[in-house]
Amino acid sequence: MDLLQNLALGFGVAFTLTNLLYALAGCVLGTLIGVLPGLGPVATIAMLLPSIYALDATPALIMLAGIYYGAQYGGSTTAILINVPGESSSVVTAIDGYQMARQGRAGAALAAAGLGSFFAGCVGTIIIAAFAPPLTELAFKFGPAEYFSLMVLGLIGAVVLASGSLIKAIAMIILGLLLAQINTDVISGTARYSFDIPELTDGIGFVVIAMGIFGFGEIIANLGMPAEHREVFTKEVHNLWPTKQDFRMAFPSVLRGTALGSALGVLPGGGALLSAFAAYTMEKKLAGATGRFGKGDIRGVAGPESANNAGAQTSFIPMLTLGIPPNAVMALMVGAMTIKGIQPGPQVMTSNPQLFWGLIASMWVGNLMLVILNLPLIGIWIKLLTVPYRFLFPAITIFCCIGTYTLNNNTWDVYLTAVFAVVGYVFYKLSCEGAPLLLGFILGPMMEENLRRALLLSRGDWSTFLTRPLSAGLLVAAALMVVIVMLPSIKSKREVAFAEAD
């Protein structure tokens, strides 16, 4: 059994003291930012990237991964207790979770979310371990043409499933790809779009963009909104254990949510957010007239929470096996690997088995830590909910500044981040999403290289992308996705699905 051997290797790595500590650090940080509104995993991971220079690759990635799935747990806490989803993937949890809290059943809701997430996390870990090797083998068959087509599919997939206008999201991808063109051309050595500024010939750091748009841009947007008055259900959280009746109702939802989340997470563009939405819709449909959805149905908490955690886990698959990030957090993970001198892609599994399997095993360990962190220790996080934003945003500001400065120890990056802060605010005002831009920016250089190599190999014949079966299949899939989303019937349903979440 290769699977068991691999997992054994992984657990051997994950259970070393250092790695356990970093997994714990990641989980605590993840829960923290999940609980604190206004700070998401993208900004946090971007902020921490400079600090991983000092770490080994394995503990660094274990910690960053912990932040991502930890945020899923923390996000549900705020969704249930104060009706403010700490993370976008907890938006649907707030609908029924908050109602449960108002009826004095916050404990049961938190337990359903926590235990459901843990179950999903365990299944997700096994799925990654089982599916990563065959996918990796497939990836080795890929030539430049296939890689280019795969990236097109990945980028398109990332936006058709997201909310908001499709055309604007595609435009944001292209903008990301264009920003990535500000660099020195690898093949000819020509400096592009540098305006004779020496710093620009090395390109713009993706941390600068992520920090500007997701860190500062969001601060400005949050401060621009009127202060809200929140009702916190802190006293009602006792009696964490759900009743037998709760268990009977929630367990099938957890199973369904996990299955759905695992499947959707693997898709390009999938991940936590989409999985949660889809699971909520499914639970509501299945329950039919027996459901009390919107009025505190435990299935509306258990299903989406399991799904978002399963999705968060399996979205590591495309990143680990193909080196192609399906969402903005994975894009940062790719960046982190590059910082540590690891070229993301199918070769990671064979060249760095310790890192690969250690990371996967650490996810299970991390999920276990998170259940403990979030259920018995819930009181600590509830206290944090009462920290006013006026203490938080200066802290985020200074951490982001230090993070950008220490990236290369120069102030150029800091100034550039200020520029992107404004850009981020403009995007926010025009409802253009930042995540597709970041994905495009990360994939830009890879995409150009593969495109040019594919064209060189085919002697300039563009049809190479369509005559090679694998490549053609990927492009057709991408085109189909756009067409399906554009269909009037799906389009209206998609709008309804996202409108319900608001």
Added chain:
Amino acid sequence: MKIKSQRDFWSGLMFLAIGVGFAVGAGNYSLGNSARPGPGYFPLMLSVIMAILGAIVLFKSLTIETEGGDPVGHIAWKPLLIIMGAITAFAILITKLGMIITVPAVILIASFAGDEFHWKDVVVNAVVLTLGCWLIFIKGLKLTIPMWPAFMGAAG
């Protein structure tokens, strides 16, 4: 001609302008041909797509009705300018004065961006964060970032 979606109108215009800008820039670099794509090849391709998408968004914003005209809303100038100022202050001060002065200064400036401003809170926040930054970034992560002002000579 009436604008039916303010947000889409401005985004369309933005995408179109960026597309045209990058396309003009791409003209400075050798395009090559499809068999031997030059440094300008991929950027030109992208900027053309960008401009087309921008034009579509622009066109839609002028033709498709939206509820209430989808206004951009008021611009939060105060937080925008103050946060920018805080970041710029950090960049100017950090190499000369070190974290011990820069961190409290940035906290102070940034705090003005909020709705409420209490001196006591700002002082507490500045002290806690300066200490925290020293512990996390210098002691914990061992990053090279000056703690003391340059004229005091002592590093970290």
